[in-house]
Amino acid sequence: MVNIVTKYVKVAKRYRFLLGELVKKGIKLKYRRSYLGILWTLLEPIMTTIILTIVFGTWFKKDIDKFPVFILGGRLLYSFYSESTKTAMRSVRANASMIKKVYVPKYLYPVSCILYNFIIFLISLIVMVGTGIIFKVKPTLYIFVSVLPLLVLLLLAIGTSMILSTVAVFFRDMEYLWNVGLMMIMYASAIFYDPSKMEGLAGWLLKLNPLYCCIESFRLTAIYGQMFSIDKMLYATGFSLVTIVVGVYAFYKKQDQFILYI
Amino acid sequence: MAKNMVEVNHVSMRFNLSKEKVDSLKDYVIKSITGKISFNEFWALKDVDFKVEQGDRVGILGMNGAGKSTLLKVISGVFKPTEGSIATHGRIAPLLELGAGFDPQYTGAENIYLYGAVLGYSKEFIDSKYDEIVEFSELKEFIDVPIKNYSSGMKIRLGFSIATIVEPDILILDEVLSVGDAKFRKKSQAKIMSMFDKGVTVLFVSHSLEQVKELCNKAIILEKGKLIAAGDIDEVSEIYLEKTGK
Numbered sequence: 401m402v403n404i405v406t407k408y409v410k411v412a413k414r415y416r417f418l419l420g421e422l423v424k425k426g427i428k429l430k431y432r433r434s435y436l437g438i439l440w441t442l443l444e445p446i447m448t449t450i451i452l453t454i455v456f457g458t459w460f461k462k463d464i465d466k467f468p469v470f471i472l473g474g475r476l477l478y479s480f481y482s483e484s485t486k487t488a489m490r491s492v493r494a495n496a497s498m499i500k501k502v503y504v505p506k507y508l509y510p511v512s513c514i515l516y517n518f519i520i521f522l523i524s525l526i527v528m529v530g531t532g533i534i535f536k537v538k539p540t541l542y543i544f545v546s547v548l549p550l551l552v553l554l555l556l557a558i559g560t561s562m563i564l565s566t567v568a569v570f571f572r573d574m575e576y577l578w579n580v581g582l583m584m585i586m587y588a589s590a591i592f593y594d595p596s597k598m599e600g601l602a603g604w605l606l607k608l609n610p611l612y613c614c615i616e617s618f619r620l621t622a623i624y625g626q627m628f629s630i631d632k633m634l635y636a637t638g639f640s641l642v643t644i645v646v647g648v649y650a651f652y653k654k655q656d657q658f659i660l661y662i
Numbered sequence: 663m664a665k666n667m668v669e670v671n672h673v674s675m676r677f678n679l680s681k682e683k684v685d686s687l688k689d690y691v692i693k694s695i696t697g698k699i700s701f702n703e704f705w706a707l708k709d710v711d712f713k714v715e716q717g718d719r720v721g722i723l724g725m726n727g728a729g730k731s732t733l734l735k736v737i738s739g740v741f742k743p744t745e746g747s748i749a750t751h752g753r754i755a756p757l758l759e760l761g762a763g764f765d766p767q768y769t770g771a772e773n774i775y776l777y778g779a780v781l782g783y784s785k786e787f788i789d790s791k792y793d794e795i796v797e798f799s800e801l802k803e804f805i806d807v808p809i810k811n812y813s814s815g816m817k818i819r820l821g822f823s824i825a826t827i828v829e830p831d832i833l834i835l836d837e838v839l840s841v842g843d844a845k846f847r848k849k850s851q852a853k854i855m856s857m858f859d860k861g862v863t864v865l866f867v868s869h870s871l872e873q874v875k876e877l878c879n880k881a882i883i884l885e886k887g888k889l890i891a892a893g894d895i896d897e898v899s900e901i902y903l904e905k906t907g908k
Contacts, residue, residue, distance in 0.1 A: 415779075415782065417779050417784055417785050418779035418782070421779040422779075425776060428768075429765070429767055429768075432767060498763045498780070500740065500762075501762030501763070502756070502759070502762050502763055502780055503738060503739030504763075504780055660677065
């Protein structure tokens with residue numbers, strides 16, 4: 401057991417540079433050939449937030465304090481999760497030509513996808529700062545705690561992606577199913593409505609959604625200057641760790657067969 | 663006694679050739695109900711067992727479909743053998759698919775780093791060898807052009823230059839001695855020959871017995887995935903001539 405672990409650490413060290421290169425490649429190529437380039441990381445959330453504020457503002461504006469910042473916070477976290485899991489799920493197949501020709505530890509593909517999306521997400525948080533200033537959000541010390549939900553979200557994205565990318569190699573339908581799944585998750589994440597109004601089944605779905613736990617905790621600490629609910633964060637952390645354990649196990653068990661299916 | 667550089671221990675490699683490609687859930691359900699899923703098992707390699715000692719240059723002979731390329735891919739780690747195991751010692755330079763891992767949208771310069779990383783080089787190493795790579799590939803003017811605009815010859819030249827910048831312990835060649843135009847071919851052969859002179863261990867796949875005789879001191883023959891002969895080049899080449907019937 402110890403041998404296996406030291407062997408893996410050795411391999412991981414050797415390929416750290418490749419992981420860095422793959423992350424760099426993801427960021428560089430995402431906006432290459434568009435005129436505004438990396439500026440889109442900032443423009444896109446601004447534009448969608450404006451649209452969402454106009455569309456839903458008429459209904460919810462009075463209920464929710466600092467509505468545009470509220471929407472932006474939810475949307476940024478959700479779109480990181482959906483973008484990164486979608487690209488990571490396809491990453492094994494997208495790199496089929498490479499996998500068939502040279503040996504590279506295969507987990508590098510989904511993990512590098514998550515990491516480059518996370519870096520783009522961190523850049524896009526600049527928009528939060530700007531909007532916060534415009535809508536007079538007063539920063540408190542809790543802003544430092546708001547890093548925690550983001551880290552848990554990163555773990556959750558890695559775990560889900562390991563599961564999804566393994567499944568998607570054998571059943572390509574997963575790519576379409578996951579789009580539907582993501583839509584469900586979006587509606588269960590209270591991005592543009594007041595979560596306290598949700599009761600019954602819908603309320604339960606919200607509570608059970610680890611992504612929503614991260615979004616809520618992030619909003620409370622970053623925007624409203626309150627502490628998040630420890631129970632909910634513990635639940636989200638536990639959930640993420642379980643997906644990672646399941647995902648890593650499944651990926652590890654099946655990775656040698658990938659090449660026969662892609 | 664010399665050290666074993668490559669040990670191929672009773673390696674078998676099985677592929678499932680499904681008659682119809684099943685890659686969606688719908689297909690799978692329909693076909694398993696109608697009983698159409700049938701896997702044809704196909705053993706590309708069956709119980710292949712041999713060792714390569716340090717400094718040996720081994721030619722791998724065989725007809726098309728004998729399993730030569732599969733064997734090289736198993737040795738270089740792309741395939742995991744269904745049965746048996748592989749042990750290699752030292753740095754392998756597989757000159758198999760030059761430029762696998764190139765990204766077409768990336769420029770030549772960016773691809774040097776990417777492909778280098780794929781081959782397991784460190785950043786410092788590539789930094790120090792960058793000029794040498796560019797010079798050897800003769801692509802200085804085009805190094806900032808995305809390689810989707812390269813000709814196939816240019817891509818191979820760049821791939822070859824990156825892959826051979828290391829001093830490998832084991833060199834795996836799949837008839838790549840003919841890369842690029844006549845001038846570059848001479849240069850690349852000279853480079854490989856200089857590695858030979860330094861005593862690198864070589865695995866060389868070819869159809870051409872003459873090439874193998876010229877380069878190798880040992881040889882093995884594969885037939886339908888089975889190892890049917892192994893030994894010094896002269897013995898094996900006689901068997902091979904008998905096998906090929908002429």
